Amino acid sequence: MKDYNILLEQALNISIDYLDNLNSKPVFPTKDDLACLDNFNESLSITGEESNKIIKQLDTFGSRNTVSTNGSRYFGFVTGSVYPVAHAANWLATTWDQNAALYDMSPIASKLEEVSEKWLVGLLGLKKDSAVSFLSGSSEATLCGLLVARNTLLQRKGYNIVEQGLANCPEIKIVMSEEIHSSVWKALNFLGIGKKSVTLVKSDQDGRLDIEMFPPVDDTTIVILQAGNVNSGSFDPIADIVEIAHNANAWVHVDGAIGLWAAACDKLKHLTNGIDSADSLTADAHKTLNLPYDSGLLFCKDRKQMIHCLQASGDYLSFNTDKRDGMLYTLEMSRRSRVIELWSTLKFLGKDGVENLVNQLCDNANYFSKQLEKNGFKVLNNVFFNQIVFQFNNEKDTKILLDKIQNGKIMWCGSTIWKNKKAIRISISSWKTTKEDIDLCLEHILSISKEIYKSKHDNCLNIML
Ligand SMILES: *Cc1c(COP(=O)(O)O)cnc(C)c1O
Secondary structure, three states, X not given: OHHHHHHHHHHHHHHHHHHHXXXXXXXXXXXXXXXXXXXXXXXXXXXXXXXXXXXXXXXXXXXXXXXXXXXXXXXXXXXXXOOHHHHHHHHHHHHHOOEOOOOOOOHHHHHHHHHHHHHHHHHOOOOOOOEEEEEOOHHHHHHHHHHHHHHHHHHHOOOOHHHHOOOOOOOOEEEEEOOOOHHHHHHHHHOOOOHHHEEEEOEOOOOOEOHHHOOOOOOXXXXXXXXXXXXXXXXXXXXXXXXXHHHOOOEEEEEOOOOHHHHHOOOOHHHHOOHHHOOEEEEEOXXXXXXXXXXXXXXXXXXXXXXXXHOOOOOOOOOOOOOOOHHHHOOOOOOEOOHHHHHHHHHHHHHHHHHHHHHHHHHHHHHHHHHHHHOOOEXXXXXXXXXXXXXXXXXXXXXHHHHHHHHOOOOEOEEEEEOOEEEEEEEOOOOOOOHHHHHHHHHHHHHHHHHHHHHHOOOOOOOOO
């Protein structure tokens, strides 16, 4: 055990040191850092190597090649950080090494899933006996949700897809916004639903599905909506569409990877009106809720049907009637007990804490965008949630600015194309981001912009910014 202790202490010390220096380290590795990755180009050892040297190598060449997503100035994609309580719970979960597939494999994981399910359903105001799956992320959640949707609609038509397969299957139609996330397309591909069965609905200037353009649907249609557009943060008009869709016995699935958490906030929950009637919904806890990876959620209004569609069986598997067996709700069988971190974070934050977190992310996005506009940048979206897309002068200057931001050390954000315009995209997703961080980033962006402007107008005395 002594060696074990020494190793864990080594990891603890490295971790504390890493976290202490996170704010002074470049947000994205520098060229010199990246060159160090060559140290990993080794052939596999024949006899194995010493554990402490392996951890040391990870720290020496690995730590500097991490992206500071656990810091306060990373704005790429939609990327949360981690709360200390979840970090500690994660270590404990690894110590326990629980497989959350079955109650018989981990009573504690099963119990925490049962409890967290109730908490989440209450927090988001969903129907009381909605079921929750704890899976790897919204991609898996969408795949599972759409599988339940497809199989249920077919079952209602008297078609058993498990028996009969896709060959003579009645067509399942999809209606969704042109702004839908790429992971939905991927899920449709997995499910054997082709592009020819998809009707894309136009969206408005904020990326919200345009209800005026919504086509007729029927009982073989899955309508897929969005709560939180990945660029603009906008929300589709969920309540109105659910009503139309349910009148026609269609299924409604909501991709709420980023935005479903708005339902936990008094100020924002009007954006998610109608989610309690949706048939299935997804959310990512590793984004807005700042959980460690990988922590996605699927919600289904009809628990029985969900389990019916997602079940697997085998002679060696014993399911419990009165205890939760997690694998009945997911694609995965063996699964780390990610719920341990989720439960800890929910317990740490409480209802108010979740609300404050989401409000803080949105307030920060609002502040950042206002400051950008004040300083002459073009913010291209209405800031509904935590997302900002903006331009500097024109597409060319925007690209130069982005390159310089990405090659600087202060912050990192990505690019996108928003309504046919190339833009810089900022996602405020970390609980650690403060107004001071934003001021620092603004100062940085302004000074780069001035340089760009100056190099273009060398003789010009009047600098725009
Ligand atoms: C991130 C995201 C997804 C995919 O989720 P993963 O957890 O990365 O699999 C789906 N939809 C939206 C809107 C997202 O932002």
